Amino acid sequence: MDLTITNLTKKFDNFTAVDNINVTMTTGVYGLLGVNGAGKTTLMRMLCTLLRPTEGKITCNGKDILAMDGDYRKILGYLPQDFGFYPEFTVKDYLLYISSIKGIKPIVAKKRVRELVAKVGLQKAFNKKMKNLSGGMKRRVGIAQAMLNNPQILILDEPTAGLDPNERIRFRNLISELAEERLVLLSTHIVSDVEYIANEILLMKDGQLIHKGTVVDLINSMKEYVWVCHVEKNMVQNLSQKNKVSNIKSDVNGVELRIISKDKPVEKATRENATLEDVFLYYFGEKAGVNNGTI
Numbered sequence: 512m513d514l515t516i517t518n519l520t521k522k523f524d525n526f527t528a529v530d531n532i533n534v535t536m537t538t539g540v541y542g543l544l545g546v547n548g549a550g551k552t553t554l555m556r557m558l559c560t561l562l563r564p565t566e567g568k569i570t571c572n573g574k575d576i577l578a579m580d581g582d583y584r585k586i587l588g589y590l591p592q593d594f595g596f597y598p599e600f601t602v603k604d605y606l607l608y609i610s611s612i613k614g615i616k617p618i619v620a621k622k623r624v625r626e627l628v629a630k631v632g633l634q635k636a637f638n639k640k641m642k643n644l645s646g647g648m649k650r651r652v653g654i655a656q657a658m659l660n661n662p663q664i665l666i667l668d669e670p671t672a673g674l675d676p677n678e679r680i681r682f683r684n685l686i687s688e689l690a691e692e693r694l695v696l697l698s699t700h701i702v703s704d705v706e707y708i709a710n711e712i713l714l715m716k717d718g719q720l721i722h723k724g725t726v727v728d729l730i731n732s733m734k735e736y737v738w739v740c741h742v743e744k745n746m747v748q749n750l751s752q753k754n755k756v757s758n759i760k761s762d763v764n765g766v767e768l769r770i771i772s773k774d775k776p777v778e779k780a781t782r783e784n785a786t787l788e789d790v791f792l793y794y795f796g797e798k799a800g801v802n803n804g805t806i
């Protein structure tokens with residue numbers, strides 16, 4: 512199965528939210544990484560046929576997804592950023608209700624709902640009202656509703672927003688498991704959400720796909736740009752103004768700075784291995800989205 516995006520553009524009046532994107536995705540986890548306003552949701556909404564592109568097209572196994580219509584939606588699962596949940600419904604009733612909207616026969620739905628609730632680890636909350644669930648539990652219900660039709664393509668818009676560290680880990684494991692047999696596209700602006708589970712990272716900035724590759728590819732693209740140096744406190748401001756500083760750690764003798772720069776920032780700086788956090792800073796800048804990512 513492949514999903515191919517060709518010259519995809521979306522304009523809102525004169526504003527270009529998605530700008531000529533080209534990419535092909537197959538099975539596995541794709542991490543769509545970008546700051547707020549990069550165009551991630553707009554791209555995902557086009558992938559879900561909720562928005563029509565201004566230009567370009569998306570094909571699934573060679574067929575235009577807009578022409579596939581219902582056949583495409585049968586193989587698609589979507590978790591929007593603010594998924595509409597019904598506070599007074601129990602988890603069970605909510606999932607049965609969504610199943611009926613999706614046209615799943617009640618007898619099939621009952622079995623499927625039980626299976627999915629087990630998969631997302633919500634058995635104990637099965638009869639709890641949605642309004643009484645934690646943020647992480649609600650997101651897991653969101654995943655379950657997106658999985659009701661056992662989709663080949665699962666699109667998750669910021670699924671980890673507002674989750675605590677334990678919930679994030681649990682979520683990552685669940686997503687990895689789900690991606691064994693389908694394409695999962697997951698958007699986030701938090702590097703650690705995708706660092707360990709994404710087969711490929713898609714970096715999106717100002718509507719454009721600025722980089723695509725594995726975590727290793729991305730790190731290798733800037734492996735000689737990360738420096739660590741120990742400086743006096745009074746040098747920090749000057750160095751921070753001239754460079755992108757990814758970490759500042761103070762100790763009794765001064766300050767240790769982690770700097771992203773093509774050139775050695777100070778004489779005594781030593782090279783360090785890059786991480787995906789450094790890559791993110793390199794492309795998106797310290798004040799995310801403010802500068803153009805160049806050094």
Ligand SMILES: Nc1ncnc2c1ncn2[C@@H]1O[C@H](COP(=O)(O)OP(=O)(O)OP(=O)(O)O)[C@@H](O)[C@H]1O
Binds near residue numbers: 552
């Ligand atoms: N219906 C619309 N009309 C006009 N502008 C829009 C519309 N939808 C999105 N935009 C603009 O397009 C840009 C991209 O928005 P989008 O929601 O796709 O970004 P995002 O990367 O998903 O950000 P976030 O994480 O904040 O949701 C933003 O500047 C947004 O204001």
